[in-house]
Amino acid sequence: MNAIVKSIKNHRSIRQYSDKDVPEEILNEILEASQAMPSSINSQEVSVVVVRDRLKKEKLAELTGNQSYIADAPVFLVFVMDMYKTYLAGEKTGNKQVIHESLEGIAAGVFDSGLAMGGSIIAAESLGLGIVPIGGVRRDPEEVIKLLNLPEYTYPLVGLVIGYPSDNSRQKPRFPLEAFKHNETYDKDKLKNLIDKYDANMEVYLKEIGREQEGNWSALTSNIYKSVYYPKVKPTLESQGFKFDK
Template identity: 60%
Template sequence: MNNTIKSIKNHRSIRSYLEKDISAEMLEAILEAAQAMPTSINGQQLSVVIVKDKAKKAKIAELAGNQNWIAQAPVFLVFVADFYKTSIAGEKNKMPSLIHESLEGTMVGTFDCGLAMGAAIVAAESMGLGIVPIGAVRKNPEEMIHLLNLPERTFPVAGLVVGYPENNSAQKPRFPLQVFAHKETYQAKDMKQAVDDYDIVMADYYKKRASETGDASQETNWSSQVADAYKQVYFPAVYPALIKQGFKNDK
């Protein structure tokens, strides 16, 4: 196993950071790794907004549900689906640009942002930095769009906190590999038992974490946590904000 794979497998989300800046060279390396990832048709329909300003990070932390580690870390990266860029190509070639109005466009922009963020995570962690992805940049999307001055046909997909860890959090167990990776076809018949087994593993993990923090409310398991999160659309402002940005999703 090479060092890259070891670094990836050692991943854990960090929610406490030192008051220590990261160098311009390290940040550039992270961004270059993100940009190197493939994109659909080489459309490169994504951009990254780098936020270092303390006041702006504090506002983003507030908009994301008071996630203070956003304000605490030196850098926050916002990965943006960007069809403003590709629409310029349409205008230049006197062709209509419709992809952003389709569900396919939303999926393409979102997936390409995910690929880029994955590379940014690997790059950052390979240099000893800590990260935590933030989906809640979509919690108050219209305010986030205004704060970042995002033009039409763009949308903030997710953010990434980057900095030096104050301490390493415990690594969460994953489902067994044979449950994650299906051979030839999806093995639906095995999934219920896999969830039952994984709940036992995660209940033990959360129990240990609760004993360390003294917060008994943290005692749960995977299915209970996921079921509680997915009983509603927890970022209901996303769809109307998408429509306003031109992502009609009607094609």
């Protein structure tokens, strides 16, 4: 196993950070790795807003559901689906952009933003930093858009806390590879048994870290997925100029 694969497989979310700052040259290395990730047709329809200001981080911590580690860590990155850049390319060439009016365009923008954040995670952890992704930037997206001064045809998709860990958390168990890997076709018949086994493993893990009230993977996931937990996403996407009619 090479060092990169070992670093990836050692991933865990960090929620406690030291006071040590992340130097700009280190942060730029992380962002350059993120920028090097692929994007659909080389559209590069992703931008990252770097937030270091303490007051702004405190506001973002509040907007995301009082996640205090956003304010405590030295750097918070917000990954933005950015079709404003591509819109400007269309203005320059006289080609009217319509991709932001389609589910295809939104799917590509979301996926490419995920690839970019994945590159940041791998780079940051390989450099000895800790991270935790924050989907809560979609909890109150209108306020995040205002705070970050995001133009039309852009959308804040996810955040990433970066800093030096003051405490390494326990690594959360994953499904066995058999539940992730399907050979040639999707094998649905194996999943119920594998979910049962994973739920049992998660019950042990959650009890060991004092979170047994969460039950297991099935209980926690289904309890969240029984509703749309960030219902402001659709209307704020529309207010940013995105549509779903193509």
